[in-house]
Amino acid sequence: MRNEFAKVLTELAEKDPSVVLLMGDIGNKLFDEFRGKFPDRFYNCGVAEANMMSVASGLALNGFRPFVYSITPFITTRCLEQIRVGVCYHEAPVTVVGTGSGLSYTDLGPTHHSCEDIAFLRALPGMTVYAPADSLELRSCAKLILAENRPAYMRIGKKGEPRLHEIEPVLKKGEPVFLNPGKNAQVCLISTGTIGGVAKQISEELQKKGTSCAWASLPNIKPMSVDAIKKLAQTFSLIVTLEEHSRIGGMGSAMAELFVDENIRGTRLLRFGTQDWFLHETGNQNYARLRYGLTSEKIIPEILQALSSRNVD
Amino acid sequence: MSQIESLQQIARELRWRIILNSHRTQTPHLGSCLSCVDILVALYWNVLKIDAQNPTDSNRDRFILSKGHAAPALFQVLGMKEFYPEKDLEKFGQDGSMFGEHPPTPGHLPGIEAATGSLGHGFPMAAGMALAGKIKKQNYSTFALLSDGECNEGSTWEAALFATAKKLPRMTVIIDYNKWQATGRSDEVLELKPLAEKWKAFGWNTKEIDGHNYAALLESLKDGSQSAQPTAIIAHTVKGKGVSFMEDDNNWHYRTPNEEELSKAEIELGIKR
Numbered sequence: 001m002r003n004e005f006a007k008v009l010t011e012l013a014e015k016d017p018s019v020v021l022l023m024g025d026i027g028n029k030l031f032d033e034f035r036g037k038f039p040d041r042f043y044n045c046g047v048a049e050a051n052m053m054s055v056a057s058g059l060a061l062n063g064f065r066p067f068v069y070s071i072t073p074f075i076t077t078r079c080l081e082q083i084r085v086g087v088c089y090h091e092a093p094v095t096v097v098g099t100g101s102g103l104s105y106t107d108l109g110p111t112h113h114s115c116e117d118i119a120f121l122r123a124l125p126g127m128t129v130y131a132p133a134d135s136l137e138l139r140s141c142a143k144l145i146l147a148e149n150r151p152a153y154m155r156i157g158k159k160g161e162p163r164l165h166e167i168e169p170v171l172k173k174g175e176p177v178f179l180n181p182g183k184n185a186q187v188c189l190i191s192t193g194t195i196g197g198v199a200k201q202i203s204e205e206l207q208k209k210g211t212s213c214a215w216a217s218l219p220n221i222k223p224m225s226v227d228a229i230k231k232l233a234q235t236f237s238l239i240v241t242l243e244e245h246s247r248i249g250g251m252g253s254a255m256a257e258l259f260v261d262e263n264i265r266g267t268r269l270l271r272f273g274t275q276d277w278f279l280h281e282t283g284n285q286n287y288a289r290l291r292y293g294l295t296s297e298k299i300i301p302e303i304l305q306a307l308s309s310r311n312v313d
Numbered sequence: 314m315s316q317i318e319s320l321q322q323i324a325r326e327l328r329w330r331i332i333l334n335s336h337r338t339q340t341p342h343l344g345s346c347l348s349c350v351d352i353l354v355a356l357y358w359n360v361l362k363i364d365a366q367n368p369t370d371s372n373r374d375r376f377i378l379s380k381g382h383a384a385p386a387l388f389q390v391l392g393m394k395e396f397y398p399e400k401d402l403e404k405f406g407q408d409g410s411m412f413g414e415h416p417p418t419p420g421h422l423p424g425i426e427a428a429t430g431s432l433g434h435g436f437p438m439a440a441g442m443a444l445a446g447k448i449k450k451q452n453y454s455t456f457a458l459l460s461d462g463e464c465n466e467g468s469t470w471e472a473a474l475f476a477t478a479k480k481l482p483r484m485t486v487i488i489d490y491n492k493w494q495a496t497g498r499s500d501e502v503l504e505l506k507p508l509a510e511k512w513k514a515f516g517w518n519t520k521e522i523d524g525h526n527y528a529a530l531l532e533s534l535k536d537g538s539q540s541a542q543p544t545a546i547i548a549h550t551v552k553g554k555g556v557s558f559m560e561d562d563n564n565w566h567y568r569t570p571n572e573e574e575l576s577k578a579e580i581e582l583g584i585k586r
Contacts, residue, residue, distance in 0.1 A: 020448070040448050043479065051437045051471030058441020061419065061427070063371070064448070082468070085431050086438055090418050 001157040001194075002030060002099045004135035008142045009067060010034045013041060016146065020059055022052050024070035026099075049079040056094045057086030065093055065146065071105065072098030072114035072155055080120055083151075088124045093149045096121070101131070101155035102194045102244025106279070106288040113288075114155070115274040119249020121153045122222045129222040130154040131243075131251070133196030136165040137177070137219045144171050144220070155193060162197040164217065174225035175218075176232070179203075182214025187307060188236040189215040192251040195244045195294060202242075202296045202303070211304065221251045229258050233267040238306055240270045244294065247273035270306050272299055316359075317527045323393075324354045328555040329584045330389045335569045338406035340414060344553040344565035346386035348491040348524070349458060352548055353390050355530035356456060360538060365396045368423040374453050374538070375442045377426050379435025380460035380489060381415040387425075388412050396424035433466025435459070436486060440472045443484040454483035454538035462494030465503045470515070476543040477516035485537030485544045486517075489524065491552035493563045512545035524548025556581055 010033050013019040020041045021034055035042040045052035049070060056066040068075060075098050076083070087094045098117060105112040122129045128150060132138035138156055145152045169177045176190055180203050187206075191199035196217055203215035214236065218224075232239060241252035252271030259269055274292045281291075289295050314322070327350050335343045356376060357363075363373045378387050385405075392399040404410040411422045415430030426442070429435040439457035446453050463469055476484050490508060492499055500506050512519040518540055522529035530548070537544035552566075553559030556578045570578060 043444070045475060046471075046478070048468075048471035048474065050433070050468040051440070051475050054434055054437030054468065054472070055441035055444060055475065058427075058438040058443075059445050060441075061438070062442050062445035062449075064445055081431060082434065082437075085428070085434055089428055091420075 001132070001135055001138055001161050002027065002159060004138050005097065005099070005142070005156055006030050006034060008139050010037065012142060012146055013038055016065065018063060018065045019146070020064045020066045022056055022066055022068045024049050024052055024074060026070055049074050050082050053079045053082035053094070054086045057082070057090055057092045060092035060094045061090060065095070067095045067097055069097045069099065071112055072101045072117055073112065076114065076117040076153070077120055083121065084124050087151045088126050091126055091150060093151065095145050095152045095154060098153070098155045100158045102157075103274070103285050103288040104158045104194055106283055106285045109282065110278045110280075113279070115244065115246045116249070117155060118221060118245050118251060119253070122249070122254065126151055127222065128152045128220070130220050131193030132156060132219045133191065133193060133217045134161055134164045136163070136168045137171070137217065139168050140171040141219055144173070157194040161194060162200070164196045164200060171219060172225070174220050174223050175228040176216035177219070178214065178216045180213070180215040182212045185212035185214040186236060187211070187213050187238040187240060187303060188232055189213055189240045189242060190218050190255070191215070191242040192218045192221055193244060195242055198289065198294060198296060199242050202299055205296050205300060206303065211307070213303070218251060221254060224254055224258060226258060226262060229255065230262060230264065233259070233264045236267065238268045238270065238303070240272065240303055242272045242294070242299070245273050246276070247271055248276065268306055270302065320354050320358055320527050323358060324350050325555070325582045325584070327354060327386070327389055327393065329579065329582050331386050332556065332570060332575065332578050334385055334389065334402070334405055336571070336575045339569045340385050340406060341567045341569060342382040342385065342414065343569065344491075344493070344559060344563065345380065345460065346383045347554050347556070347559065348550040348552045349380070349383050349489045350386060350554065351525045351527065351530060352458060352487055352489060353386060355527060355534055357390050357394055359531055360534045361456070362453070363424070365394050365424070368396055372451055372453055375426050375439060375455040377429065377435045377439040377442070377455070377457045378416060379429055379439065379457045380432070380463055381429030381435065383458070384414060384416045387416065391424040397422070432460070432463045433468035437468055437472040437475070440476050440481060440484065443476070443481040444479060447482060452483070454485065456485045456487065456534070456537070458487045458489060460494070461488060461490045461492065461499045461505060461508070462502075464488065464505055464508070465494070473512065473515040473517065480541070481543050482541050483538055485534065485546065487546045487548055489550050490547055491550040493552045493566065495566055509547045512547065517545040518542045519545045519547065521547045522549070524550035525554060
């Protein structure tokens with residue numbers, strides 16, 4: 001996904017002279033093409049994220065559209081104050097881009113995991129939040145962000161994420177994009193970001209077991225479309241959220257807030273995300289998903305259980 | 314009256330307005346405001362190229378009050394310079410007013426470049442503004458006024474490293490080095506000495522001056538406004554400058570003057586109400 005980010009940003013910078021890329025000394029050679037084409041719009045700001053974020057605000061207040069890139073925890077929670085004050089309070093059109101989000105960097109340890117970033121950033125007034133599931137969604141998100149002129153946060157993966165879309169999806173603000181409409185399905189799986197591949201697997205395996213399961217990706221978490229979610233709730237009796245982020249404050253939480261605020265009744269919401277503890281053991285991304293219960297083996301029985309208890313009701 | 318005498322006269326008037334406002338509205342940070350009055354007067358009356366009638370002109374000089382708690386001083390300056398009617402300042406501190414203890418965001422008050430108050434933000438934002446000018450090949454100058462307490466913040470030093478690495482032109486920081494921060498002597502809270510040497514070591518064109526001496530202020534600020542290399546002006550100042558019983562007394566970081574103190578200040582400043 002990060003390669004796609006470098007590629008799409010280079011394309012966007014060709015068309016828009018206000019696009020500037022600031023990065024925090026990561027991504028060796030990743031941005032060589034961008035840097036080669038636009039040497040005066042590329043800045044390695046070093047391992048100094050607080051300064052980098054404020055510099056981005058200063059640029060944005062003077063006509064530029066800075067994209068600020070580093071590993072997710074360092075470009076979000078490390079410099080949260082700078083995002084809150086310089087970016088959001090000033091309504092500066094800065095795009096914060098976190099790479100290796102969720103459990104993408106499991107093998108680097110919890111210093112590099114990011115399962116709280118959505119919670120922190122979506123609480124900031126005026127911030128918009130995006131979590132593309134694959135390269136094509138990332139492309140759509142980047143265009144949507146540039147078409148708007150406001151603070152944005154985009155959490156992306158690293159590399160090797162499965163391609164989920166066949167063509168670039170047309171994103172509408174805060175609306176889910178259906179990847180499997182699920183014929184006569186009672187259950188709809190909503191995934192956001194890097195865990196899309198697991199959602200796909202769950203949807204397919206349920207189908208094999210004779211349970212139709214719709215699946216949609218929700219790349220624009222904030223603002224979430226109230227109408228689109230209400231429509232989902234009218235169509236399905238069970239909505240299952242899935243994300244590589246804490247159950248506290250993530251996309252599932254945002255969905256739950258919307259359910260309460262809109263007084264949505266009769267539709268059960270089941271939320272899957274990481275738990276309230278750090279993973280101390282090392283391993284790969286699939287190991288971390290296993291530990292946090294974010295695999296199809298763990299989730300499918302819970303979905304079936306929820307469906308059967310609904311049918312008993 | 315010489316140029317310097319006239320600036321000193323403006324500074325006396327400005328100090329009086331700040332003190333009177335502090336008394337009327339119970340606004341703190343008086344000592345911090347008074348220590349940077351001469352720096353503000355030198356900048357706004359002699360150095361900055363900003364048209365109060367066209368305060369968002371893209372070629373204007375940028376001034377960022379990184380020590381945002383001195384906003385009560387900046388608000389009076391901008392009023393005197395007619396960025397807005399001076400009578401607007403009568404609303405200071407009232408519900409719904411834009412005049413509070415720290416500057417609002419730029420769209421809410423003419424002449425404000427950044428909403429500061431959280432220390433260590435304004436200077437890096439100013440660095441971004443200087444970079445914007447460099448990319449667009451504009452010739453404006455960028456100034457950030459920092460407190461010595463603000464040099465506690467790591468982001469200040471991150472920005473210091475950034476500015477020299479990216480060769481930001483016409484970028485000047487002024488450190489209002491009054492030797493006090495909120496609750497103690499700045500060198501005792503966190504060791505700043507030797508402050509000028511620190512900035513020099515970070516690659517800045519560094520000047521150490523008396524921050525109440527107009528000749529030194531004008532020379533160093535003008536030099537900074539034209540320098541290809543980032544310039545740091547270590548301005549040695551006195552907290553509470555201008556009123557004897559406030560000078561170098563850190564109680565005036567939070568205290569506000571009563572009627573009697575107001576009268577004494579008025580006499581000392583030679584104000585005729």
